[in-house]
Amino acid sequence: MTxxxxxxxxxxxxxxxxxxxxxxxxxxxxPVGTNATMAGSKQSSxxxxxxxxxxxxxxxxxPFAWMVLGSFKSEGELRQTPPTWWPHSASLDNYTQxxxxxxxxxxxxxxxxxxxxxxxxxxxxxxMLGYALAMLDFKGKKALFSIVMATLMIxxxxxxxxxxxxxxxxxxxxxxxxxxxxxLVSPFxxxxxxxxxxxxxxxxxxxxxxxxxxxxxxFARIILPLCGPALATLGILTFLGSWNNxxxxxxxxxxxxxxxxxxxxxxxxxxxxxxxxGLLLAGATVVVIPVLAVxxxxxxxxxEGIATTGIK
Amino acid sequence: MAATSEVTTxxxxxxxxxxxxxxxxxSRRGGAFGEGRAAWILALPFCLLFLTFTVWPVxxxxxxxxxxxxxxxxxxxxxxxIVGLDNFTKALSDDQFLQAARNTAYFVLVGVPLTLTMALxxxxxxxxxxxxxxxxxxxxFYLPVITSIVAVAVVWRFLLQEDSGLINTVLxxxxxxxxxxxxxxxxxxxxxxxxxxxRNFGTAMIIFLAGLQAVPWMLHEAAAIDGAGAWQRxxxxxxxxxxxxxxxxxxxxxIGYLQFFEEPFVMTNGGPLNSTISMSMYTYKQFGFxxxxxxxSLSYIIFIVIAVVTAIQFRLLRExx
Numbered sequence: 087m088t089x090x091x092x093x094x095x096x097x098x099x100x101x102x103x104x105x106x107x108x109x110x111x112x113x114x115x116x117p118v119g120t121n122a123t124m125a126g127s128k129q130s131s132x133x134x135x136x137x138x139x140x141x142x143x144x145x146x147x148x149p150f151a152w153m154v155l156g157s158f159k160s161e162g163e164l165r166q167t168p169p170t171w172w173p174h175s176a177s178l179d180n181y182t183q184x185x186x187x188x189x190x191x192x193x194x195x196x197x198x199x200x201x202x203x204x205x206x207x208x209x210x211x212x213x214m215l216g217y218a219l220a221m222l223d224f225k226g227k228k229a230l231f232s233i234v235m236a237t238l239m240i241x242x243x244x245x246x247x248x249x250x251x252x253x254x255x256x257x258x259x260x261x262x263x264x265x266x267x268x269x270l271v272s273p274f275x276x277x278x279x280x281x282x283x284x285x286x287x288x289x290x291x292x293x294x295x296x297x298x299x300x301x302x303x304x305f306a307r308i309i310l311p312l313c314g315p316a317l318a319t320l321g322i323l324t325f326l327g328s329w330n331n332x333x334x335x336x337x338x339x340x341x342x343x344x345x346x347x348x349x350x351x352x353x354x355x356x357x358x359x360x361x362x363x364g365l366l367l368a369g370a371t372v373v374v375i376p377v378l379a380v381x382x383x384x385x386x387x388x389x390e391g392i393a394t395t396g397i398k
Numbered sequence: 399m400a401a402t403s404e405v406t407t408x409x410x411x412x413x414x415x416x417x418x419x420x421x422x423x424x425s426r427r428g429g430a431f432g433e434g435r436a437a438w439i440l441a442l443p444f445c446l447l448f449l450t451f452t453v454w455p456v457x458x459x460x461x462x463x464x465x466x467x468x469x470x471x472x473x474x475x476x477x478x479x480i481v482g483l484d485n486f487t488k489a490l491s492d493d494q495f496l497q498a499a500r501n502t503a504y505f506v507l508v509g510v511p512l513t514l515t516m517a518l519x520x521x522x523x524x525x526x527x528x529x530x531x532x533x534x535x536x537x538x539f540y541l542p543v544i545t546s547i548v549a550v551a552v553v554w555r556f557l558l559q560e561d562s563g564l565i566n567t568v569l570x571x572x573x574x575x576x577x578x579x580x581x582x583x584x585x586x587x588x589x590x591x592x593x594x595x596x597r598n599f600g601t602a603m604i605i606f607l608a609g610l611q612a613v614p615w616m617l618h619e620a621a622a623i624d625g626a627g628a629w630q631r632x633x634x635x636x637x638x639x640x641x642x643x644x645x646x647x648x649x650x651x652x653i654g655y656l657q658f659f660e661e662p663f664v665m666t667n668g669g670p671l672n673s674t675i676s677m678s679m680y681t682y683k684q685f686g687f688x689x690x691x692x693x694x695s696l697s698y699i700i701f702i703v704i705a706v707v708t709a710i711q712f713r714l715l716r717e718x719x
Contacts, residue, residue, distance in 0.1 A: 135527045142520070143538045146596065150541065152564060153553045167562040211447065214440040224437035230445070237452050241657050241704055243678050243697040247690050248455035248462060251472055268451040271444050301436030330546040332660060333682070348548040352664055355552055363556070370549035381544050385537055389604055 150374070157181070157368040164363040180368035188365070189342060190372060193350040200265045200335075200346060201328040207270035208324045209317055216279025217305050221291055231280075234273045242333075250337060260340040269328060275320050282316035283309060318387045322380065329377055347373045463695035469688030478691070485695035495696065497672050498680040504587055505594070505676065506655045506707075513595045513651055514644070517602030522632065524603075525610040536607070540600035547597070551664035554593050555580070580666055583673035590661045590674055598654070602647045609643030610636070645715040649708055656704050677703075 156164060158176040184190045218224065219231055249268055258264030286309065294304035310317075335346045345353070351369045463485055465478040489495050520539055524532050542550065557564045558579040566576030579589040613636055621631045637644075659678035662668050668675035668683075675683075677700050685693040 132528065135523055136531075139520075139523060139528065139535050143535055146542060147538050148564070149550070149553045149557060150545070152557070153549070156556070164556075165562070169556075169562050169564055169567060207447075211444040215444040218437040218440040222433050222437040222440075224434040224441075227437070230441065233453070234448070237448075237456070239653075239705070239708075240456060241653070241697070241701055243657060243659075243681055244459050244694075244701050245452060245455035246682075246697065247685055247694050248458035249451065250685075251458075251690070252450070252455065254472055267447070270451075271447045273448075273452075276444065301433060302439065305440065326544055330544075332546070332548060333663075348546050351546075351552065352548045355548070355555075355664070366552050367556075370546075370552040373546045373549040377544050377546070378541075381541075382537075385540075389536070389540065 153367055153374070154371050157364065157371045159364060159367075161362070161364050164367075180364040181372075183365055184368050184372065188350075188354065188369075190347070190350065190369065192343065193345045193347045194372065196262065196265075196339075196344060197329060197346040197348075199262060201325050203262075203266045204269045204328040205321050205324045207266075208272055208275045209321055211271045212275030212320065213279045213283075213310060213313060213317065214305070215276050217283050217309050219276070219280045220283035220286075221288065221309070222301065234276050238273045238277065246333075253338060259338055260344050262344060264338045265335055265344065265346070268334070269331070272324070275324070278320050279313070279316055282313060286312055315387070318384065322384050322387065325380065326377055459694045459697060462691050463698050465691045467691035467694070469690060471690070481691070485692050486699065488692065489696055489699055494672065494675070495677070495680055498675045498677045501587065501673065501675055502656060502658065502677045505591060505658055506652060508588075509591045509594055509655050509658075510648060510651050512591065513599045513655075514602055514648060516595055516599040517647070518606050518640075518644075520599065520603045521606035521610060522636065525607055536604070539603055542597045543600040545597075547660040548664055550593070550597060551661070555665060558589055581670060583671045586666055586670060586674045590665060593665070594655070594658065594661055598651065602651060605647050606640070606643060609640050613639040641715060645711065648715065649711050652707055652711060653704055656707060657700065 152171075155171065155173055157180055158178070159170070159173040160175065160177065160179070163170055163174055215234075219227060253259060253264050253268065256264075258267070290308050290312075291304060294308050299307065330348060331346075332348045332352065335344075335349045336352065339345050339349050342350075347369075351366070351373055354369060355366050464480055464482055466481050466484075467478045471478050520535075524535055528535075558566075560566060560576070560578040560581065563576070563579075565579070569576040577585040579585050617635050617639075618631055621635055626634070657678050658676050659682065662674040662676055662679055663682075666674045668679055677696070681693050681696040681700065684696060
């Protein structure tokens with residue numbers, strides 16, 4: 087964690103709280119990468135470590151590789167014993183069926199709309215409150231922060247039933263707002279933004295005030311532009327969380343027009359298509375590939391985020 | 399809210415609800431109240447959504463848990479009979495719920511140590527053992543974490559098939575006759591634990607890697623000079639220094655695993671013979687049957703279990719001084 091913070095090319099000082107999160111101060115002098123050239127360590131012992139790691143890597147990644155390859159196979163080939171690895175005759179049949187017969191285009195759009203809306207809401211609202219909690223003085227601040235933090239510990243299953251009743255009474259069952267509204271803000275987002283903004287110099291605030299800027303303008307024009315790293319982390323985590331969210335959409339989305347991708351895939355894998363293996367593998371690939379792309383594009387930021395917050 | 403009333407009594411409230419802008423000396427002097435009002439304006443959207451979709455449901459859930467609310471009471475959530483703690487006593491004598499509790503305990507007691515061991519082993523090797531390709535391995539091991547459980551379930555159901563599954567095929571190369579993983583009540587839970595560990599160890603690994611950065615390098619060098627082997631250094635330097643990280647990871651993993659739901663839901667539907675039904679999943683089933691009051695009380699039982707287990711972990715793993 088300390089290394090990732092040090093390496094980050096941001097001009098902004100890292101938030102205090104990310105340092106020594108686990109109760110100790112970072113080693114200030116030791117550069118990364120020298121770890122392995124340890125006194126008295128045996129270079130000869132390394133190759134087998136690489137061997138074991140590679141085997142593990144294969145075991146971890148193989149299911150994904152098999153999924154993607156399988157999505158190009160014919161039904162007959164998928165049922166062969168023993169299973170094949172490379173497709174004998176690769177075809178896009180499964181994908182064309184997915185989008186023509188099963189309407190995966192709609193589910194894909196729904197997933198995108200929900201994930202983008204949820205992400206935008208979290209970025210905006212959580213940074214607003216995060217800034218207020220970190221930089222401003224107001225009555226009820228301590229109480230508000232305590233309540234928000236307390237809910238971090240409450241498992242989702244506790245709010246599930248009343249939340250469903252609430253959304254049902256508001257007439258939002260089977261609508262996209264019903265999928266979006268309950269997730270627009272998160273205590274975790276507030277925590278993350280507050281921690282980051284606390285690390286920014288307070289002089290910024292005073293400088294803005296001297297220049298006559300109002301508090302909201304200071305937030306929008308001075309603070310927010312400096313929050314890039316924290317916003318990136320929160321944005322990626324929220325997007326992936328929303329994209330993969332399963333239980334709530336399963337209950338609220340009740341017709342094909344509001345299904346998200348995971349819901350559609352889960353229902354098809356249990357319904358009449360449950361024996362259509364090629365279709366299911368193609369569906370799984372469509373669910374996984376976008377997050378894979380987002381992840382690969384931002385993985386550095388992402389892993390920094392995990393390391394500093396500890397929450398996926 | 400308090401800030402607003404203060405503002406009004408001081409007679410300086412801006413009727414537009416916007417914070418004062420421009421004025422130099424005045425806004426400096428009035429900074430305290432302008433600040434308070436601006437803070438609440440910034441906090442307002444969050445607070446409204448948060449009160450509606452988090453705080454209110456938590457309170458209502460507590461109320462529901464002592465009532466006999468059913469699906470037909472949806473429109474009038476407060477016109478129901480209060481039954482006191484009946485739901486809770488009913489849960490404690492509900493065979494299926496007790497079975498679900500045992501399954502959850504099995505999943506947590508085997509799954510958490512397995513996940514943490516895999517994560518720690520990977521983190522230590524990546525941190526100290528190798529110099530090249532570190533980020534490639536880190537990335538690869540983290541991949542399962544970001545993928546949808548539903549997609550993972552589709553793939554793993556194939557991998558776990560009895561005859562043509564990849565896993566049993568590989569076991570066959572070593573002369574092992576693999577079991578019917580998801581069809582055999584004795585093997586269904588191990589299969590889910592295996593899958594959950596595969597899927598989740600990446601998160602723990604990343605946090606361990608961060609924690610390992612805080613282990614002072616000099617201690618290792620000094621111990622190596624004194625003739626301590628790799629295992630001894632791990633046992634007596636790395637592990638004790640990592641204690642806070644291990645606590646953190648075991649608590650977060652434990653909380654997640656105690657709520658495990660999606661794996662059995664998409665893989666086995668709780669079967670065969672209820673061997674993989676979990677507490678969360680049983681709660682969801684009761685919700686599905688329309689027993690809202692009972693489901694709410696079950697969810698509070700899960701909450702209490704999580705709080706107790708977390709407290710125990712803190713006791714066992716907190717730093718000794």
